[in-house]
Amino acid sequence: MSGEVQGKGGVQWVKRDAVHPMSTAAGVEMRPMFGEGFLTCWVKLEPGAGVPQHSHVHEQVGVVTAGSLSVSAEGETRTLSEGEAYLVGPHVPHEATAGPNGAELVETFVPVREDFRELWERSRPS
Amino acid sequence: MSGEVQGKGGVQWVKRDAVHPMSTAAGVEMRPMFGEGFLTCWVKLEPGAGVPQHSHVHEQVGVVTAGSLSVSAEGETRTLSEGEAYLVGPHVPHEATAGPNGAELVETFVPVREDFRELWERSRPS
Numbered sequence: 001m002s003g004e005v006q007g008k009g010g011v012q013w014v015k016r017d018a019v020h021p022m023s024t025a026a027g028v029e030m031r032p033m034f035g036e037g038f039l040t041c042w043v044k045l046e047p048g049a050g051v052p053q054h055s056h057v058h059e060q061v062g063v064v065t066a067g068s069l070s071v072s073a074e075g076e077t078r079t080l081s082e083g084e085a086y087l088v089g090p091h092v093p094h095e096a097t098a099g100p101n102g103a104e105l106v107e108t109f110v111p112v113r114e115d116f117r118e119l120w121e122r123s124r125p126s
Numbered sequence: 127m128s129g130e131v132q133g134k135g136g137v138q139w140v141k142r143d144a145v146h147p148m149s150t151a152a153g154v155e156m157r158p159m160f161g162e163g164f165l166t167c168w169v170k171l172e173p174g175a176g177v178p179q180h181s182h183v184h185e186q187v188g189v190v191t192a193g194s195l196s197v198s199a200e201g202e203t204r205t206l207s208e209g210e211a212y213l214v215g216p217h218v219p220h221e222a223t224a225g226p227n228g229a230e231l232v233e234t235f236v237p238v239r240e241d242f243r244e245l246w247e248r249s250r251p252s
Contacts, residue, residue, distance in 0.1 A: 011199040016209040037236045064136035073137040083142040092136035106232045110163045
């Protein structure tokens with residue numbers, strides 16, 4: 001699938017720093033891994049960077065691993081830090097903004113976000 | 127679904143320390159979050175703890191967030207640390223053992239592992 005993904009058959013071994021990044025919004029860098037039925041990304045947001053309200057058919061879970069992220073969904077805003085997560089169902093509008101030290105997350109989308117696969121392919125260094 | 131999961135409708139807010147753990151092997155502690163189509167877990171392994179070779183119909187991705195983990199699949203063994211991940215497809219035998227400082231991961235299974243849901247329910251503190 002990619003020279004960056006080392007593996008054969010049914011196993012993939014992935015190093016974050018070997019995956020070229022894509023940017024889905026200003027200050028937001030995602031490094032994806034593709035399964036058959038899911039997309040998991042290392043996500044890094046610069047301080048104050050964020051993603052405006054949006055929704056998609058995919059379920060999503062975001063697990064904060066560093067920094068802080070304010071997430072809004074269904075009329076509620078919570079600021080999450082390491083050891084906290086949010087899950088949003090299909091078609092649920094949500095938005096997020098990183099705190100003053102930025103944020104790092106592991107995010108998963110089910111099924112694969114094909115728009116992200118296309119963006120990632122277009123982001124490949126030439 | 128659970129008093130530990132705070133949310134309504136299409137969003138769940140989850141704090142790791144508020145999710146009761148389940149143990150899938152000696153020295154292996156998992157704190158799960160359930161979507162409709164996936165199960166994501168905070169996983170913590172004590173030094174040297176591991177999971178013997180097994181396989182399942184679910185796709186799996188494990189993202190190491192701390193410590194180190196030696197994973198074997200398809201005749202290859204790799205020791206992964208923070209910023210590294212493995213993906214295994216359905217029915218691919220795999221095993222894993224934590225390094226001398228233990229390991230922490232964010233793991234996702236697609237679809238939901240119903241055996242883990244049942245174990246988690248049985249593990250609920252009375």
